[in-house]
Amino acid sequence: MATAPQAANLPLLYKDLIPLNSNDHVTWKSRLLENAKFLEGQHAIPLTIEEFVPASRTYPIIFSATDNPVPLVLMGMNEGVNTFMNEEGFFERPVYVPAYVRRYPFLLAKLRPDTEELSLCFDPTSGAVGEFEEGTPLFEDGKPSENTQAILKFCEEFENAGSQTHAFVEELQKLDLLIDGEVSIQQEGQEQPFIYRGFKMIDEAKLRELRGDAVRKLNQNGILALIHAHLFSLQLMREIFAVQVAQGKVPQVTELPST
Template sequence: MASQPAAQLPLFYRNLIPLTTDLHLGHGLAERSELGFARETHAIPITVDEFVMAQRHYPIVFSDGADGVPLALVGLKEGENLFVDAEGKWKEGTYVPAYIRRHPFMLARLTPEAEVLSLVFDDSWNIVTEDADNKLFDAEKQPTQTTKNILQFCEQFEQAIARTKSFMDELNKLGLLMEGQAQIQVPGMDQPATFAGFRMIDEKKLQNIRGDQARKMVQNGMLGLVYAHLFSLSQMRELFAVMNPDLPRP
């Protein structure tokens, strides 16, 4: 249910090229009016920096595998995002994950040997065009404030990814993750609706960790993130209700 895609490029990215003055001196950033590119995805990667905001709207779970990441579930069915409408508009009043807001830009190594990350973007979405007025470089070939803001956002996102990796490493070290399953009992249905295919915190193991481990989790803020995840799981019921508007609310 919540496994990461196996594609070579990251989710939503189809063709990455570097942003350079040689190729994009006269280009600008077009205004994006819709987020339809995320319509057929039910799980969006998020960072620990987003847990507090995301848990208000989405169940936060963890993907399978050794390199699992936190995911905000925007749907309970493969290929269905309940927060993007037919016009590509994200549901008003709900948090839009940073992974969505970063698109089509990101930081990447241009070669395996590169020691620094470069600003790249997916040119297949026609967001960077010669027709756009919001230019990315000035006449002196210097980055405009728009480009500086994009770069800053991407740098902050990479820093958040590093913090998230540390969080995941610690969860695995403590053995707190288990295979997850959510059951939703709906009035009038003989069997509960069951959803699986993700990982979650094992509450029994959490309750039985050593005192020194618990103190460390409190001091480094990890315990708050764990409870944000656990509280967020109640949003499964809300997603189920949105997905099945004709059924009685669970």
């Protein structure tokens, strides 16, 4: 049996990872989770460019303040705060659910550093995969079931979208459009505003200064629409902050940590 990725390298949301295989999991099933408690306290979730437009109607879209920025949706303005979920692990209102969340507890991962081959893995702590009486079989006659094939296809599509998202961010960096972000929110009754930093955003001034040929290229390859979705979504930061206030989760520290 192949060695699973090391715990230290686990991505967001995943507490453990093991590869799915017909020898060890031939009788296992997958089932829907009763709630999304695994999202509890998660304030920022990765996003692919295919999701910018639908996600921009619900969440602020920012970029992580890292060497290789990643698009993120904000579910809360501060680490540990998810304003969209209640204590039972249910969304408080109908929202767009990012593909990163819908993929859980599965993902594709490299099992060995000397190969580019990706294998379907899952988080065994999720409660969604196991030797259950109920659920949908992962294997039939020792082969991946239609359910598993659909899961694999979704994970492959997610990886492809991730590659396109990486290329999109590289183009933004090439044009020097990403800058350190800052937003100031004045709460009623407070003398000083809350200042949020620790993220990146697109510089509208630099965008306006681009040459016509560069703008045409961005428009033709669809990047301009993604940029506008991001910029439009930033106004939702104040709405998220207002929900935090209503929920009694006004922060003491006002910087968005790098994610």
